[in-house]
Amino acid sequence: MTGGRELLLLAVMPLLVRCQKPSVSMSPRLESIFTGDLFYLYCNNVSSGDTATWYFNNTALENKNSFLKIAPAASKNSGTYQCKIKDTKSDDFHVRVLEYVPAASLTIATGQPVMRKNSKVLLEIENETGLDGWFCKVTRKEQTWKVYLKHGDKSATSSVFETSALRVPETIYWCVKKNETYRSNQVILRTTEKEVTLEMDPFPAAAGDTLTLTCLVWGTNDISNSVFYKNNSVYASVKGPNYKITKITESEGGDYKCEATYRYKAQTIEASHKYDSDVQEVLVHASPFTAVLSDSMQCSCPTCSGSMTYSYYKQNAKSWKMLGQDQRPGSSGTYRCRAVLDYMRTLPSNSVNYGTSITGTVIGFLVAIVGIGICVFLVIFCWCKQRKTKGDIYEEVQMRQTGDPKYETLNVARVKEGEYDTLQPEAEGRKKTGGTYEALTKQDNKEEVYHTLGENVASEGGDGGYEALKKEGIPKDEYETLNTKSVEKKTGTGSEGGDGGYEALKKEGIPKDEYETLKTKQAEGRPGALSQLEIVEENK
Numbered sequence: 001m002t003g004g005r006e007l008l009l010l011a012v013m014p015l016l017v018r019c020q021k022p023s024v025s026m027s028p029r030l031e032s033i034f035t036g037d038l039f040y041l042y043c044n045n046v047s048s049g050d051t052a053t054w055y056f057n058n059t060a061l062e063n064k065n066s067f068l069k070i071a072p073a074a075s076k077n078s079g080t081y082q083c084k085i086k087d088t089k090s091d092d093f094h095v096r097v098l099e100y101v102p103a104a105s106l107t108i109a110t111g112q113p114v115m116r117k118n119s120k121v122l123l124e125i126e127n128e129t130g131l132d133g134w135f136c137k138v139t140r141k142e143q144t145w146k147v148y149l150k151h152g153d154k155s156a157t158s159s160v161f162e163t164s165a166l167r168v169p170e171t172i173y174w175c176v177k178k179n180e181t182y183r184s185n186q187v188i189l190r191t192t193e194k195e196v197t198l199e200m201d202p203f204p205a206a207a208g209d210t211l212t213l214t215c216l217v218w219g220t221n222d223i224s225n226s227v228f229y230k231n232n233s234v235y236a237s238v239k240g241p242n243y244k245i246t247k248i249t250e251s252e253g254g255d256y257k258c259e260a261t262y263r264y265k266a267q268t269i270e271a272s273h274k275y276d277s278d279v280q281e282v283l284v285h286a287s288p289f290t291a292v293l294s295d296s297m298q299c300s301c302p303t304c305s306g307s308m309t310y311s312y313y314k315q316n317a318k319s320w321k322m323l324g325q326d327q328r329p330g331s332s333g334t335y336r337c338r339a340v341l342d343y344m345r346t347l348p349s350n351s352v353n354y355g356t357s358i359t360g361t362v363i364g365f366l367v368a369i370v371g372i373g374i375c376v377f378l379v380i381f382c383w384c385k386q387r388k389t390k391g392d393i394y395e396e397v398q399m400r401q402t403g404d405p406k407y408e409t410l411n412v413a414r415v416k417e418g419e420y421d422t423l424q425p426e427a428e429g430r431k432k433t434g435g436t437y438e439a440l441t442k443q444d445n446k447e448e449v450y451h452t453l454g455e456n457v458a459s460e461g462g463d464g465g466y467e468a469l470k471k472e473g474i475p476k477d478e479y480e481t482l483n484t485k486s487v488e489k490k491t492g493t494g495s496e497g498g499d500g501g502y503e504a505l506k507k508e509g510i511p512k513d514e515y516e517t518l519k520t521k522q523a524e525g526r527p528g529a530l531s532q533l534e535i536v537e538e539n540k
């Protein structure tokens with residue numbers, strides 16, 4: 001009986017294999033694709049020896065690999081993709097790249113886009129209307145995992161989490177909300193084993209942006225010379241570590257590396273070192289749509305289609321604070337706006353001073369001085385007038401006080417200026433970003449940085465986090481305990497933490513098919529790296 005079936009299978013097998021239709025899949029799988037995204041299309045069912053032919057809008061591409069890398073995605077990549085193996089073509093795979101930016105922003109809070117192997121970075125997810133229901137995802141090679149955020153405060157608009165140790169050349173993080181219609185931009189983290197790294201903004205540059213290339217050396221910032229190479233020929237040679245490309249164009253994209261001439265701080269001998277970095281791809285894409293703010297505070301988006309709503313942002317010391325829904329600029333200040341369409345939005349507009357301007361302030365100040373003179377003169381005659389003018393003076397002075405510091409603190413180091421807003425008025429995290437970026441370039445400070453951050457986590461409940469979540473009655477399948485410093489302390493005794501978590505999950509009755517593996521770095525035999533559990537998502 002079974003023998004017969006096997007025979008039948010054997011007979012049918014070659015037929016099946018021959019007729020097997022290839023299929024196209026996407027990794028990471030993105031529900032909506034935004035300008036600047038990185039993703040791969042894979043031609044499945046390529047057996048070794050087969051070559052795949054890719055088609056875009058029915059035109060064969062030169063690429064003969066089993067995958068197609070699309071980075072940075074731009075509207076020109078929108079269309080239909082197919083792959084062909086032997087003579088069998090796959091079904092159409094549709095790609096639509098939106099010329100907008102996503103509803104939430106994911107930024108690097110501590111660290112750089114290129115890190116040493118096995119190190120970690122802190123990422124910060126922000127969405128102005130809260131992070132309830134949001135979680136993050138990470139893709140390494142072809143596998144995608146879920147990363148759950150631990151929210152103490154359900155109304156929080158930003159959350160910082162630690163990545164796991166970076167071990168593969170390319171790791172893609174991004175965050176999504178529930179059914180993944182809403183998402184954040186991607187952060188792509190790369191690793192290097194060299195002392196010298198070429199760093200640039202963590203986000204692909206949009207044409208017209210300024211891009212700063214930095215040649216960093218782990219353990220010193222005493223870099224006398226940097227030579228930047230593009231496609232293996234010298235592109236620029238500068239004193240110090242930075243080279244700024246103003247108004248980058250798409251043709252400036254390519255493979256870059258740098259070579260630093262440097263000395264270590266404690267070094268006593270004269271000779272300096274000279275080494276080069278790994279090659280990094282500089283990606284330049286067409287700019288997503290940008291809103292325009294007029295002097296009369298009218299926000300518009302000439303290139304957008306659809307019924308956009310507009311949100312306004314007021315500059316608040318170091319950050320931009322979103323005004324409430326439907327609220328228009330009222331008080332004087334510096335504003336910018338974005339056009340919003342459901343799960344996508346434009347880049348922020350130009351910023352405009354409203355109710356005051358620098359010349360306005362200067363004129364106002366002169367008027368005030370004249371006013372004082374008149375006041376003093378008139379004081380004997382008219383007490384009322386004097387009082388009124390004094391009121392004006394007071395207001396002028398106050399405007400200057402709140403106005404001036406704004407201009408000094410506009411710079412946000414590793415965050416693409418303009419694209420991503422800081423939501424917290426206190427902007428503590430952002431401030432820290434700048435500081436730790438400096439610190440990280442000096443290796444000795446690294447410990448301290450992580451130490452401080454660890455404390456933050458601990459103060460949120462540390463290992464109690466998971467328990468606390470349970471007590472709060474948060475569905476286990478939505479929130480997973482992650483950063484547990486105290487689990488980390490158990491490092492000596494092997495994979496206790498990991499097993500415990502796994503057991504706990506089992507007890508919670510999580511369907512096994514949904515959550516396959518609970519992984520801790522410890523379980524992978526890398527003590528010290530533990531700090532976060534991840535759950536394999538089986539249906540990538």
Ligand SMILES: *[C@@H]1O[C@H](CO)[C@@H](O)[C@H](O)[C@H]1NC(C)=O
Pocket residue numbers: 017020044045046
């Ligand atoms: C074809 O791909 C599917 C899905 O990736 C897989 O399940 C199947 O085993 C593959 N078949 C062959 C012949 O490789």
Ligand SMILES: *[C@@H]1O[C@H](CO)[C@@H](O)[C@H](O)[C@H]1NC(C)=O
Pocket residue numbers: 057076078079080
């Ligand atoms: C590919 O086809 C799509 C849909 O037919 C079209 O919108 C797009 O402009 C085409 N892209 C190119 C580069 O021809």
Ligand SMILES: *[C@@H]1O[C@H](CO)[C@@H](O)[C@H](O)[C@H]1NC(C)=O
Pocket residue numbers: 102103104127128129130177182340342343345
């Ligand atoms: C934040 O996410 C919500 C969905 O949770 C979305 O409606 C909102 O537009 C996002 N915020 C912004 C500024 O886009």
Ligand SMILES: *[C@@H]1O[C@H](CO)[C@@H](O)[C@H](O)[C@H]1NC(C)=O
Pocket residue numbers: 179180181
């Ligand atoms: C996701 O949920 C939103 C509302 O929460 C809904 O409008 C949208 O159609 C859903 N998308 C998918 C793909 O299910």
Ligand SMILES: *[C@@H]1O[C@H](CO)[C@@H](O)[C@H](O)[C@H]1NC(C)=O
Pocket residue numbers: 231253254255
């Ligand atoms: C440099 O390399 C990139 C990517 O490999 C390629 O697209 C580009 O055409 C090259 N540029 C030059 C000038 O060779």
